[in-house]
Amino acid sequence: METAIDAKAMITTHDDIAPYMVEQRGRFIGQTSLVVLPKTTQEVSDVVKLCAEYNIGIVPQGGHTGLVSGGIPFPGDNAIVLSTSRLNKIRAIDPANNTMIVEAGCILQTIQEHAAKHDRLFPLSLGAEGSCQIGGNIATNAGGINVIRYGNTRQLILGLEVVTPTGEIWDGLRALQKDNTGYDLKQLYIGSEGTLGIITAAVLQLFPKPKEQQTAILALRDLDTSLPLLNLAQAMLGDALTSFELLPWIGIDFAQKHGQGVIDPIEGQYDWYILMEASVAINHSNLKDHFDNYLETAFEKGWIKDGVLAQNKTQSDCFWLLRENITLCQKAEGGSIKHDISVPVSSVPAFIKMANEAVQKLIPGIRPHPFGHLGDGNIHYNLSQPINMNKQDYLDRWEEVNRVVHDIVHSFNGSISAEHGIGRVKRDENQHYKSPIEIQLMKSIKTTLDPKGIMNPGKLIPVS
Amino acid sequence: METAIDAKAMITTHDDIAPYMVEQRGRFIGQTSLVVLPKTTQEVSDVVKLCAEYNIGIVPQGGHTGLVSGGIPFPGDNAIVLSTSRLNKIRAIDPANNTMIVEAGCILQTIQEHAAKHDRLFPLSLGAEGSCQIGGNIATNAGGINVIRYGNTRQLILGLEVVTPTGEIWDGLRALQKDNTGYDLKQLYIGSEGTLGIITAAVLQLFPKPKEQQTAILALRDLDTSLPLLNLAQAMLGDALTSFELLPWIGIDFAQKHGQGVIDPIEGQYDWYILMEASVAINHSNLKDHFDNYLETAFEKGWIKDGVLAQNKTQSDCFWLLRENITLCQKAEGGSIKHDISVPVSSVPAFIKMANEAVQKLIPGIRPHPFGHLGDGNIHYNLSQPINMNKQDYLDRWEEVNRVVHDIVHSFNGSISAEHGIGRVKRDENQHYKSPIEIQLMKSIKTTLDPKGIMNPGKLIPVS
Numbered sequence: 068m069e070t071a072i073d074a075k076a077m078i079t080t081h082d083d084i085a086p087y088m089v090e091q092r093g094r095f096i097g098q099t100s101l102v103v104l105p106k107t108t109q110e111v112s113d114v115v116k117l118c119a120e121y122n123i124g125i126v127p128q129g130g131h132t133g134l135v136s137g138g139i140p141f142p143g144d145n146a147i148v149l150s151t152s153r154l155n156k157i158r159a160i161d162p163a164n165n166t167m168i169v170e171a172g173c174i175l176q177t178i179q180e181h182a183a184k185h186d187r188l189f190p191l192s193l194g195a196e197g198s199c200q201i202g203g204n205i206a207t208n209a210g211g212i213n214v215i216r217y218g219n220t221r222q223l224i225l226g227l228e229v230v231t232p233t234g235e236i237w238d239g240l241r242a243l244q245k246d247n248t249g250y251d252l253k254q255l256y257i258g259s260e261g262t263l264g265i266i267t268a269a270v271l272q273l274f275p276k277p278k279e280q281q282t283a284i285l286a287l288r289d290l291d292t293s294l295p296l297l298n299l300a301q302a303m304l305g306d307a308l309t310s311f312e313l314l315p316w317i318g319i320d321f322a323q324k325h326g327q328g329v330i331d332p333i334e335g336q337y338d339w340y341i342l343m344e345a346s347v348a349i350n351h352s353n354l355k356d357h358f359d360n361y362l363e364t365a366f367e368k369g370w371i372k373d374g375v376l377a378q379n380k381t382q383s384d385c386f387w388l389l390r391e392n393i394t395l396c397q398k399a400e401g402g403s404i405k406h407d408i409s410v411p412v413s414s415v416p417a418f419i420k421m422a423n424e425a426v427q428k429l430i431p432g433i434r435p436h437p438f439g440h441l442g443d444g445n446i447h448y449n450l451s452q453p454i455n456m457n458k459q460d461y462l463d464r465w466e467e468v469n470r471v472v473h474d475i476v477h478s479f480n481g482s483i484s485a486e487h488g489i490g491r492v493k494r495d496e497n498q499h500y501k502s503p504i505e506i507q508l509m510k511s512i513k514t515t516l517d518p519k520g521i522m523n524p525g526k527l528i529p530v531s
Numbered sequence: 532m533e534t535a536i537d538a539k540a541m542i543t544t545h546d547d548i549a550p551y552m553v554e555q556r557g558r559f560i561g562q563t564s565l566v567v568l569p570k571t572t573q574e575v576s577d578v579v580k581l582c583a584e585y586n587i588g589i590v591p592q593g594g595h596t597g598l599v600s601g602g603i604p605f606p607g608d609n610a611i612v613l614s615t616s617r618l619n620k621i622r623a624i625d626p627a628n629n630t631m632i633v634e635a636g637c638i639l640q641t642i643q644e645h646a647a648k649h650d651r652l653f654p655l656s657l658g659a660e661g662s663c664q665i666g667g668n669i670a671t672n673a674g675g676i677n678v679i680r681y682g683n684t685r686q687l688i689l690g691l692e693v694v695t696p697t698g699e700i701w702d703g704l705r706a707l708q709k710d711n712t713g714y715d716l717k718q719l720y721i722g723s724e725g726t727l728g729i730i731t732a733a734v735l736q737l738f739p740k741p742k743e744q745q746t747a748i749l750a751l752r753d754l755d756t757s758l759p760l761l762n763l764a765q766a767m768l769g770d771a772l773t774s775f776e777l778l779p780w781i782g783i784d785f786a787q788k789h790g791q792g793v794i795d796p797i798e799g800q801y802d803w804y805i806l807m808e809a810s811v812a813i814n815h816s817n818l819k820d821h822f823d824n825y826l827e828t829a830f831e832k833g834w835i836k837d838g839v840l841a842q843n844k845t846q847s848d849c850f851w852l853l854r855e856n857i858t859l860c861q862k863a864e865g866g867s868i869k870h871d872i873s874v875p876v877s878s879v880p881a882f883i884k885m886a887n888e889a890v891q892k893l894i895p896g897i898r899p900h901p902f903g904h905l906g907d908g909n910i911h912y913n914l915s916q917p918i919n920m921n922k923q924d925y926l927d928r929w930e931e932v933n934r935v936v937h938d939i940v941h942s943f944n945g946s947i948s949a950e951h952g953i954g955r956v957k958r959d960e961n962q963h964y965k966s967p968i969e970i971q972l973m974k975s976i977k978t979t980l981d982p983k984g985i986m987n988p989g990k991l992i993p994v995s
Contacts, residue, residue, distance in 0.1 A: 349767055412708070443709050512714055
């Protein structure tokens with residue numbers, strides 16, 4: 068390996084390797100004897116060539132913020148970790164083309180800030196943005212809170228540079244809006260979770276920077292009114308709508324009990340809330356008027372019972388802090404069995420009702436805590452344990468609960484992983500629901516592009 | 532074949548086959564002894580299974596409006612034509628989910644109209660929309676005039692149903708905004724020009740229907756001001772900007788001379804013009820004020836010399852008629868050597884200047900006629916023949932001119948087919964510019980998914 072990469076860029080001692088093996092939410096701990104940290108695409112290529120020669124697996128790792136154990140080698144995988152952390156240059160920005168070329172190890176927030184300096188927006192935004200790396204975002208097709216307006220990571224990528232499993236470098240860094248010259252190879256790598264090659268750099272799509280934002284929290288009459296409310300927002304705010312998040316009372320309750328500085332801006336208690344944001348990239352818009360009209364109409368129709376429009380940035384930050392704590396504060400209430408599902412937007416209320424009923428039948432006293440990106444049909448359908456149940460007893464039923472919830476998702480032609488990916492954690496569950504032909508197509512692509520099976524072995528799609 | 536499909540759905544006589552063999556702009560005439568017109572996905576599957584058994588090639592054909600001879604079998608291909616014309620049901624629309632499920636043979640305009648009836652927009656729009664079929668649009672990843680706001684066809688597709696080269700049916704008709712459960716197979720079929728399988732149905736993304744539009748034609752000070760003008764539009768109109776088209780004087784001149792009912796709304800003569808449109812999906816917007824401010828600012832900065840804002844729908848239709856005739860009226864001026872290129876938006880003026888100089892050096896008196904989607908960096912770089920040259924002598928230099936222009940495109944890391952695809956016409960030219968690793972990746976995908984090579988043989992990527 069020393070021939071491929073500087074000895075300083077290799078981590079070989081158990082203690083130094085340990086942080087790369089432990090995940091934020093991982094139910095597994097990784098195992099490897101080597102972490103390499105290449106600094107250039109050429110070094111990545113050299114490392115891969117060596118591994119290919121000796122049939123050594125490679126697990127690419129970015130900011131190590133993934134939630135499905137996709138970034139660690141499992142015992143028996145005979146794999147090294149290739150960290151993209153030092154591959155962290157912003158190579159170029161072209162504001163007139165609304166593009167930026169970055170290396171895989173760039174932190175998402177660094178990219179957002181660099182774009183902002185040039186009066187541009189890179190709209191990908193998610194909880195881990197302070198530490199996740201763009202390479203990982205691309206490899207997992209990350210979602211986040213702005214998808215309703217700007218799409219998933221996939222929609223934000225114009226070009227890629229990839230090191231293939233044989234160590235060849237594919238330079239697909241084209242900064243073009245239109246390019247119909249063959250199969251769109253980058254689409255294969257986006258969302259492939261490192262199983263087809265290593266993304267080393269990307270051309271990102273930038274947008275005009277928002278000049279005005281409006282943020283509100285609304286108390287719903289009931290879950291069903293969320294859909295006409297969303298429809299009305301699309302009709303009255305048009306493209307300005309950038310977030311439409313569903314919050315349940317239980318989440319607000321947990322956040323207030325356990326979160327730091329969390330304030331519920333709405334008096335009283337309602338079953339369901341919407342946190343929504345609209346933004347426009349121009350000055351002197353009349354967004355505020357439109358938003359006021361929207362809220363007025365929603366009140367008149369009886370779809371919302373109360374609502375607060377943020378008066379300034381501090382207040383809107385406060386709303387988002389509440390939202391963030393809804394993610395964070397479940398831990399304090401014991402075991403939480405999690406799902407990251409999507410269904411057609413029009414089916415979200417029906418899905419939630421059906422799933423709530425099913426899990427309550429399965430485990431009486433279970434506390435459903437569905438929240439998230441209603442505007443994208445993506446609900447983090449998390450389930451807190453019954454109050455007096457033993458935590459481990461509860462968590463032992465993880466797979467059983469998953470199956471019940473995912474069966475319902477499947478009946479809506481939905482997805483059992485909307486934005487977190489498959490990794491190792493959901494691999495077998497995914498096999499269960501995909502059609503044989505889809506599994507077969509995925510396998511044939513995997514074996515064609517990575518015939519030795521060295522790229523992130525065992526993740527996403529098992530190849531026998 | 533009668534076992535697979537009704538005899539009435541087969542065309543076998545030379546005269547009846549002929550219309551399927553002659554293309555709008557084709558320099559080639561197709562050859563086959565059979566055109567089949569299946570009415571269901573199952574029938575498509577049955578036909579493909581038969582062809583697979585007997586190693587017969589299949590050329591899928593939609594509305595037959597393609598420009599690169601991708602929809603006809605060539606002599607020696609031993610291929611039938613599978614027309615999707617009768618596979619033309621709109622299967623479902625879900626306005627609350629902003630989606631619609633359509634079969635491949637639906638005419639684009641029919642789809643637009645059906646969406647409009649439900650107060651939704653399907654934004655794909657292009658010259659051939661009255662006859663092109665959505666299956667062909669998807670297979671070629673069609674572009675058109677709204678890409679700057681809504682993206683190419685690829686961005687408008689949530690799910691696909693595909694018949695594979697072995698005749699299996701892959702049901703990927705998921706109507707989800709987010710789905711990270713493995714390789715995004717639909718992306719492979721989008722833009723694959725029928726070489727990997729036959730698209731039989733799709734889930735389309737709909738949008739709120741625009742409620743207000745503003746359309747203007749502007750006379751530029753010079754080509755260079757097009758970029759700051761675009762940048763200003765993005766800053767002052769934000770997401771509302773939906774079209775930004777470049778028109779050269781020569782195009783307006785041809786359109787006025789040869790077009791039906793064409794009016795140039797601007798007095799005098801300028802080298803370059805912009806046709807731009809902005810639209811918003813909400814009522815009571817102040818789009819008109821913003822547009823007025825934008826035009827005022829552009830005048831003050833000296834970037835535009837004159838400009839007309841359409842006062843009503845009739846006038847804006849008039850502007851678009853002019854734009855359309857710029858495409859249509861080149862024919863009347865003799866031979867036209869065509870290119871469909873893209874470069875980064877920021878490089879468009881530099882590209883045009885460099886290419887103009889090069890072709891004028893090659894063929895003195897040649898008349899460059901670059902027009903199109905400046906906002907996407909996509910220019911139809913067409914070249915009308917010198918006035919007194921023999922047409923055939925001129926057209927005989929097609930490939931030579933292509934090479935000169937494409938070399939310049941390549942130097943900008945651009946694309947030699949921005950929106951029309953590769954088909955047969957650009958196949959070899961594409962091989963010339965792609966890197967060996969990209970060609971190799973494309974070939975490996977082709978041979979894996981279509982091992983017998985029966986799907987649209989000879990198109991896009993030759994496999995030996």
